[in-house]
Amino acid sequence: MGGLLDGEALERSSVVANCVMNRERGLSGSNGYGRELGIDVLEFLRGRVREGRRVRWLDLCCGSGRALFEASHRIGDAVEIVGMDLVGFFAGPSRPPGLRLITASVVDWVPEGLFDLVTCVHGLHYVGDRLGVLSRAASWLADDGLFVGNFDVDGVRLADGAPAGRRLVSALRASGLDYDARRRRVSCRGRREVTLPYRYLGSDDRAGPNYTGQSAVNSHYVHEP
């Protein structure tokens, strides 16, 4: 399939770098992180703080970071919170001491250390090599850490444009990831080395709206068992 975008072209595309997508989700409420991820983020973090450990949360594609500000204000610096996004359009001006916000692309950025919780709320729909990001995120977890993110299998296509479909879902599950097809969520419990049998080809920013109703990006791969 011709006309696929490489990483740099994709990151300049108006589908990815625009000011209309929702970068402002809070922690709770009908459109908040809790509902999108299916976990109560604060409770998860507080549970780990109660165990007396040093707790870390990494949010990929964090947008303005609103949910992270909220969490940091409510939980204090007992939890180190790191947010990263391609567009440094972070809420401000002052940051709580436990919160760090980084402008970078999730496809090549590497964090320091491991995390109790890694999240990605409606970010993967705009990422080129999103299967690569799933593998990377799973490798950043503490032994009993949790990764959870919104993931639409339909946004992963083969070279001819056909959906990667069930075979991809089987490959995700075989590699230790969990995919909830109804809620379109992917998760991983505990650090894992995830190798998926797919080679990234490039992305299509003309895919149109996905299940969220917003224009999204399709990522194309070759299946290489």
Ligand SMILES: C[S@@+](CC[C@H](N)C(=O)[O-])C[C@H]1O[C@@H](n2cnc3c(N)ncnc32)[C@H](O)[C@@H]1O
């Ligand atoms: C729909 S917004 C969601 C933002 C935030 N998670 C929220 O729910 O409020 C998707 C975010 O993904 C970011 N994004 C897209 N491609 C990215 C990449 N390659 N690396 C990091 N962030 C990316 C966009 O800049 C945008 O802020």
